[in-house]
Amino acid sequence: MQRIVGLMSGTSVDGIDAVLVDIAGTERDLAVHLVAFETYAYSPSLRSQILEVCAGSPLSVEELATLDDAIAQSFADAAINIQAGQSVKATLIGSHGQTVFHRPPQSGQLGYSLQLGRGDVIAHGTGTKTVSNFRAADIAAGGQGAPLVPKIDVCLLSHPTLRRCVQNLGGIGNVAVLPPLDSALDLGKNVKGWDTGPSNVLLDLAVSQFTQGQQTYDAGGQWAAQGTICQPLVEHWLQQPFFCESPPKSTGRELFSPAYLQACLQDAQAYQLSEADILATLTELTAASIVHSYRTFLDLMPDQVLLCGGGSRNVYLRERIQTLLTDAIPVLTTDEVGVNADAKEAIAFAVLAHWRILGISGNLPSATGAVQAVPLGDIHVPWGLGS
Numbered sequence: 185m186q187r188i189v190g191l192m193s194g195t196s197v198d199g200i201d202a203v204l205v206d207i208a209g210t211e212r213d214l215a216v217h218l219v220a221f222e223t224y225a226y227s228p229s230l231r232s233q234i235l236e237v238c239a240g241s242p243l244s245v246e247e248l249a250t251l252d253d254a255i256a257q258s259f260a261d262a263a264i265n266i267q268a269g270q271s272v273k274a275t276l277i278g279s280h281g282q283t284v285f286h287r288p289p290q291s292g293q294l295g296y297s298l299q300l301g302r303g304d305v306i307a308h309g310t311g312t313k314t315v316s317n318f319r320a321a322d323i324a325a326g327g328q329g330a331p332l333v334p335k336i337d338v339c340l341l342s343h344p345t346l347r348r349c350v351q352n353l354g355g356i357g358n359v360a361v362l363p364p365l366d367s368a369l370d371l372g373k374n375v376k377g378w379d380t381g382p383s384n385v386l387l388d389l390a391v392s393q394f395t396q397g398q399q400t401y402d403a404g405g406q407w408a409a410q411g412t413i414c415q416p417l418v419e420h421w422l423q424q425p426f427f428c429e430s431p432p433k434s435t436g437r438e439l440f441s442p443a444y445l446q447a448c449l450q451d452a453q454a455y456q457l458s459e460a461d462i463l464a465t466l467t468e469l470t471a472a473s474i475v476h477s478y479r480t481f482l483d484l485m486p487d488q489v490l491l492c493g494g495g496s497r498n499v500y501l502r503e504r505i506q507t508l509l510t511d512a513i514p515v516l517t518t519d520e521v522g523v524n525a526d527a528k529e530a531i532a533f534a535v536l537a538h539w540r541i542l543g544i545s546g547n548l549p550s551a552t553g554a555v556q557a558v559p560l561g562d563i564h565v566p567w568g569l570g571s
């Protein structure tokens with residue numbers, strides 16, 4: 185058994201999810217025990233700097249270095265704080281870092297994905313071997329570099345008889361489609377995965393704008409629940425080419441940006457929508473884009489959908505996904521089947537680090553489009569630890 189820290193901050197840029205886990209086994213026999221979990225919010229100034237860079241604001245290499253220092257330090261602090269009071273310390277850290285740029289591969293050009301928070305600083309700050317930069321190897325092999333969690337989902341959430349969709353509702357949504365365990369036995373060949381599009385990112389931007397930054401998200405979806413969905417607008421927004429593109433596919437804040445929200449708000453003017461109506465309609469875009477992608481890209485609809493990520497706390501969004509899927513397909517959260525819905529992505533990067541050290545591949549070519557399965561991440565060893 186190995187004690188490992190997993191660190192993740194996603195496209196919502198809300199904070200660093202940190203887990204301390206005990207991991208036994210490797211793939212089919214993988215077992216993860218969650219010892220501790222916390223989200224360490226970014227300071228408002230660091231968050232707004234990151235959001236500006238994600239929105240395409242130019243910065244010098246020197247400014248990039250300073251931002252990287254601040255993010256790496258925050259990740260190192262998170263790794264230390266999640267272990268406070270624990271007598272047994274982690275022997276390994278898996279750190280995703282903070283994505284500030286993501287370019288999917290297109291016609292002959294490799295993708296590019298940049299995560300700040302360099303692993304050397306985390307390794308030396310904590311005295312612990314650290315794996316980081318998980319997306320680069322998949323991208324070099326022609327993949328999207330995303331989603332990287334499906335193989336962990338196969339190991340932790342496959343069901344013996346049910347076909348499951350594990351739907352992450354982060355800033356950007358992504359799905360892993362898990363056939364019943366028997367047919368997933370070759371670990372992932374029949375597993376599909378893709379980014380479904382915006383999950384919280386446009387909602388969060390709209391809420392911040394409507395409240396002049398006083399609120400950063402629609403807690404429980406209560407504001408959206410007071411509005412009325414503008415169906416013609418949802419249909420119009422679903423015409424966006426990303427939703428029609430076949431998987432594998434990935435996206436980010438480069439497409440679903442503040443400028444994208446402004447275009448949506450302009451569209452909404454023609455219908456004279458209230459703020460609540462706009463939030464209801466944006467929430468419907470998230471729900472409809474997810475369900476539409478299952479109907480379009482899957483031969484068989486799932487028997488169950490398991491939600492995870494912060495958006496799984498949005499009661500209204502969950503209700504809309506359930507309604508669009510109809511009662512035939514129950515919508516649960518991964519909490520309900522034993523995997524903490526807020527911690528799962530951070531757990532995944534602890535597992536990917538574990539696999540990296542063992543030389544086990546982390547990506548599923550069926551989900552990322554890479555030409556082969558490869559171990560993911562760069563290993564950083566602090567001085568004094570040998571190799």
Ligand SMILES: Nc1ncnc2c1ncn2[C@@H]1O[C@H](COP(=O)(O)OP(=O)(O)O)[C@@H](O)[C@H]1O
Nearest residue numbers: 194195196354355384401403404493494495497
């Ligand atoms: N109680 C809640 N109600 C509605 N939305 C929530 C709630 N808690 C978190 N969220 C949403 O989830 C987001 C964070 O989810 P997370 O899984 O951390 O995404 P990411 O991986 O992109 O950082 C927040 O920005 C917010 O939009």
Ligand SMILES: [Mg+2]
Nearest residue numbers: 194196198199
């Ligand atoms: Mg987050």
